[in-house]
Amino acid sequence: MSVYLDHNATTQIRPQVIAAMAATMSEVGNPSSVHQHGQRSRKAVEVSRAQIGRALSARPEDVVFTSGGTESVNLAINCVIAAGGVKRLIVSAIEHSAVAEFAEKSGLPVEILPVSTDGVAQLDWLARRLDAWNVDVDGVPFLALMLANNEIGTIQPVAKAAALLHAAGGLLLIDATQAVGKIPVDFAASGADYMAFSGHKFGGPQGAGGLIMACNAPSAAHHHGGGQEKGRRPGTENLAGIVGLGLAIELATQSLEDFAALTSWRDEIVAGIRASAPDMVLLGEGAERLPNTISLAIPGWKRENQVMAMDLAGVSISAGSACSSGKVRGSKVGGALQLSPELAEAVVRISLGWNSTRDDVDALLLAWKQAYARVAPRLSVSA
Numbered sequence: 001m002s003v004y005l006d007h008n009a010t011t012q013i014r015p016q017v018i019a020a021m022a023a024t025m026s027e028v029g030n031p032s033s034v035h036q037h038g039q040r041s042r043k044a045v046e047v048s049r050a051q052i053g054r055a056l057s058a059r060p061e062d063v064v065f066t067s068g069g070t071e072s073v074n075l076a077i078n079c080v081i082a083a084g085g086v087k088r089l090i091v092s093a094i095e096h097s098a099v100a101e102f103a104e105k106s107g108l109p110v111e112i113l114p115v116s117t118d119g120v121a122q123l124d125w126l127a128r129r130l131d132a133w134n135v136d137v138d139g140v141p142f143l144a145l146m147l148a149n150n151e152i153g154t155i156q157p158v159a160k161a162a163a164l165l166h167a168a169g170g171l172l173l174i175d176a177t178q179a180v181g182k183i184p185v186d187f188a189a190s191g192a193d194y195m196a197f198s199g200h201k202f203g204g205p206q207g208a209g210g211l212i213m214a215c216n217a218p219s220a221a222h223h224h225g226g227g228q229e230k231g232r233r234p235g236t237e238n239l240a241g242i243v244g245l246g247l248a249i250e251l252a253t254q255s256l257e258d259f260a261a262l263t264s265w266r267d268e269i270v271a272g273i274r275a276s277a278p279d280m281v282l283l284g285e286g287a288e289r290l291p292n293t294i295s296l297a298i299p300g301w302k303r304e305n306q307v308m309a310m311d312l313a314g315v316s317i318s319a320g321s322a323c324s325s326g327k328v329r330g331s332k333v334g335g336a337l338q339l340s341p342e343l344a345e346a347v348v349r350i351s352l353g354w355n356s357t358r359d360d361v362d363a364l365l366l367a368w369k370q371a372y373a374r375v376a377p378r379l380s381v382s383a
């Protein structure tokens with residue numbers, strides 16, 4: 001049996017995207033070349049930019065192609081630092097390491113926007129902090145806040161955050177990497193100055209993503225070289241990736257209703273697991289969450305053991321977020337949600353995807369119940 005339920009780590013590329021990318025790769029042409037081959041490639045880049053603009057309610061000219069979520073958030077933070085006015089960074093307590101670690105390494109002081117025990121950013125904290133903000137000392141306020149959390153799927157009040165920031169003359173970066181393709185995302189309505197997204201989270205290729213930059217947002221290149229992307233991201237474009245990204249975002253946006261329908265399977269899985277393990281804790285339970293994401297903890301059942309037990313049964317789920325070393329890494333949000341250390345060590349994530357099936361849900365529940373039945377007697381002894 002092989003069941004994949006780790007779609008927040010990466011999801012299956014859509015077949016139409018593979019076909020479009022293969023067709024692009026069989027052509028030749030650098031988008032910067034002036035001859036007919038170059039012009040065809042340039043046209044393909046601009047078609048993708050327009051598809052992204054339509055899907056995310058952004059002006060195509062504000063879309064900068066990058067290699068994905070990590071590069072996009074790094075680029076945005078680099079822009080505000082290079083522009084000079086920002087002297088300290090605020091990041092939410094549940095940001096992905098792409099934001100949190102880049103902020104840490106920026107050399108600027110970093111303040112943490114706390115979240116509720118349900119994993120939602122506490123905007124009353126932000127309002128108080130901005131009230132006390134002294135622009136002469138603290139510089140231009142800057143906040144990085146994700147639209148949807150990668151581990152627990154909680155949706156964050158980004159538009160309200162944008163209003164607070166803008167009233168204080170500040171700037172907002174929204175990391176929409178886990179939201180695009182899963183819920184409607186509207187750059188214009190969000191009020192964000194920057195918004196990051198990544199193709200492999202919604203049926204596009206790995207290694208292709210983008211940053212939307214509002215027209216008046218500070219801009220500075222992270223790399224230097226050719227003038228591609230109006231100098232905002234120099235280097236020959238990842239043409240096939242960009243073509244795949246544009247088509248994938250269009251297809252994902254057209255099927256948002258299907259994605260929303262995953263909510264019933266999400267809730268069925270939670271109910272099925274809870275029926276066996278009434279002491280299960282569902283993270284973010286009281287908050288609005290992505291339709292596909294379940295983050296749960298069974299007291300005493302360590303995440304790595306649970307993930308391995310499921311893997312042996314042929315079901316791929318994850319502990320915390322995916323990380324490059326391939327190790328089972330702990331939940332980042334456990335601490336932010338003030339879970340006990342025992343519970344934080346038990347958090348696992350199950351994430352459905354656009355191609356998940358009823359059979360996947362049934363197989364997961366069966367495998368999970370069998371694994372739990374084996375481990376449960378030992379859990380109650382140690383508790």
Ligand SMILES: Cc1ncc(COP(=O)(O)O)c(C=O)c1O
Binds near residue numbers: 069149209321
């Ligand atoms: C919220 C969030 N931001 C950023 C990233 C990094 O994206 P990428 O893998 O495209 O670099 C991820 C990936 O898991 C993510 O979930």
